[in-house]
Every structure is written in structure tokens, then in C-alpha cells.
Amino acid sequence: MVRHQDEQALKQYAAGDTRAFDQLYGKYRDLLYGYLVKSCSDRELADEMFQDVWLRVIKNASRYESRGKFRQWLFSVAHNVVVDHHRRNKHKFEEITELASDSSFESQEIGSRISQAIKTLPFEQRQAFHLREQLGCSIRGISEIQACTEEAAKSRIRYAYSRLRQQLKDLL
16 A cells, blocks of 8 residues: 555665665655645746755654555645645735736647636645646645645535636636
């Protein structure tokens, strides 16, 4: 089972096996980095957050309790890093979001329009949308990662899709 392999690898790493960490890092590196880039739309910042997430994984490896999947735990850590950054830089984030929503999309490709529409979603909706669409997380997984109820996760997904449909109705 993949779940047990990831958990076992983390336990092995906590016991001193650095190859086990390399295995987890290799498996989740691209997925995690993609999630962070989409979360902040700034590669330099995503690089910093990426390092922060892995440092937290390293720091907490010996305390990891296998109540859920390692993947969900890893993305919960990532989500918390993004939320922490968002709280520290709320004003800057709002300005970027406002600029994205004010941009003219007439001459851009459809993919660019969709990306821009996603950037205008409220923070928690955008995170839930990325977890669902890019990572294939279940509602339960999203609720665990975002530390909210399953109903809240469903609402975030529903509102995200609704807003995107509204913003992109001329493409549908």
C-alpha cells in the first residue's frame, strides 16, 4: 500500500535513514511545488515556502502520527505555510488579487483567462479548488488539510466553481 510506504519512509527517516527522506522528497517534490506556485503566483516566494514546508517536515518527522495519509499531512503543512504567509502579508496579497481582477483579458488566450479567474477567487476557495483540481483531493482530504468541516470544504469548492462559471460564462 502506498499509504503505508509513505508513513514507513517517514518513520525510517525519523530513525536516521536519509534515503527514506529522499524517497518522499522525490515523490512529492513536483506536486508540492506546483501547489505552492499556484497558491502564491510568485516562483521566488514559492521557493521559500517550499523550503519552509520541507524544513517543517524534517523538524516534525519524529512526532508524526499516522492518523491520516502522509500526503494529506504534507499538504496540511503546506497549507499552513501559505496561510501564515497570507496573514503576514494580507495587504500585499489583496493588492495583487485586485490587480489580477482588474486586468483586461480580451487579447489573452483562454488558458490565461482561466488562470486569472482562479487568482481572483477568495483565498480559501482558491486553495480548495487547487487541492481538488490539481491534487485530486477528496472533500474529506480538503477538510483535513484546511482544518475545516467537510461541509465548509464542499461550500468552498461549490462557491469557487460558481464564481469561475460566472467569470467565464462567455467561454462556456
